[in-house]
Amino acid sequence: MEFLRLLQPICLAMLFILFMLWRILFSCWLSPIRAYRKLQTNGFAGPPPTFPLGNSSEMRKKKNTDSSSGSLNSIHDIHSSVFPYFAQWNKSHGKVFIYWLGTEPFLYIAEPEFLKQMSSGIMGKSWGKPTVFKHDRKPMFGNGLIMVEGDDWVRHRHVITPAFSPANLKAMANLMVESTTKMLDQWNRVIASGNTEIDVEREITSTAAEIIAKTSFGLNYENGRKVFEKLSTMQVTLFRSNRFVGVPFSKFMYPKQTLKARKLGKEIDHLLLSIITSRKASLADHPQQDLLGILLAGNHGDLRQGKKLTNGELVDECKTFFFGGHETTALALTWTLLLLAMHPDWQAHLREEIKEVIGDKPLDATMLGRLKKMEWVMNEVLRLYPPAPNVQRQAREDIRVGDLIIPSGTNMWIDVVGMHHDPALWGKDVNEFKPERFKDDIHGGCKHKMGFLPFGFGGRMCVGRNLTMMEYKIVLTLILTRFSFSLSPNYCHSPAIVLSLRLTHGLPLILQPL
């Protein structure tokens, strides 16, 4: 009897261990293999994976050998340096194939017609985001608009979209002028002290952070800086550690980074929650016209009726705005300054246009729409150096593309850099800086409308693109009217992916006041 009583907990413990082993075996081995077989029987192939790393070790090896700085001759031909493994597999497997991140199969897509057919019948709310990235990026975006799915995505998008309306954005123009002018005054002081070389990447990034802190949260830079610094540290911790994404238990291989990212995530949540709580308390007496103020003012009604975000959701959206709102725009501007430094003729064209459109009048948001050449330049920069270098999806239903079926649950990786640098879509001059491509064609002469995707596609297209366009034009106009610039001999060209497409060694420019 006594023996039986002792046996019971041991049996239960063994059952539990067996259950856990079964779950691990199922999620790390059986389920991915089943997904892989399904993809294979549906006609998809790719580089052979090994268990449990998939193709990750091959990808890491290629990255380590191929991502050295490029020569200035083929400077913009970046696909083979930022995604050397994809460039290699493009040659052997074409523009649609399967590769593995750990035990997660991904369908790689760099073929616009395939993308068009795949996405034509799918609404924004019916797309998923790969579960492996949702876990991986949780401290960064939580369940903000970039990651949320289904009816929750509809509710978030419904509350957020009006905050980015042209009327609301116009009210932010003065704040942008103010922060940029402060930066340029500082450049003048540095130059007056005898130093004509400035790392403009650092300067633009911190001004873009100041702009988003003011336009999103009505914060001065000091308060915004705290959130910004923690987010930047988290980004580097999460995305520069060369981790094995998708490999089971890989987070235990880097416990220090995992714990650091989690701790930073909590600190940021805490900071943002205190900002939101105090803003809510003062909403009636001090309504503010920044993004958070507009969100809070519109955020009434019943959660179930789809009109309201909880405090936790607001925190996640603020993180998303902070990250999505400053880094991508700062990168668009920084890559532009690199290209304009290399092409002084385009600096001159833009100055001429600014003179015609704005003249000596104070800069005002209503004038910006007439800066057409600046739009061509922006598009060409986003084509050559897209700050968001890829877009990811997960199928939530079986999707038919011609004779092929993409099974529900399939992860997809859309290679934006690959499509933007594909000579079959853009012609032989694909790697040349030619803003005039966009003169009479919003697709820049690309042979397929879905070959140019700097802001994503379909219902999930970037919600902040109008804000970006306004900030881009204001900052660039002010820089061009006050300075001419050329590339410093200290510049080292080494674009790299750290979630976004970034410059590894900054952008030192030689500046000359006009």
Ligand code: HEM
């Ligand atoms: C040059 C600047 C920018 C670029 C290149 C860019 C790029 C993108 C891309 C490619 C997507 C689609 C992601 C996907 O489909 O998975 C996206 C979505 C998004 N972007 Fe941007 N973005 C920029 C600026 C901004 C700004 C300024 C904000 C906000 C302040 C912002 C907020 C968002 C949000 C919230 C989404 C998710 C939309 C949804 O899924 O419904 N972005 N962005």
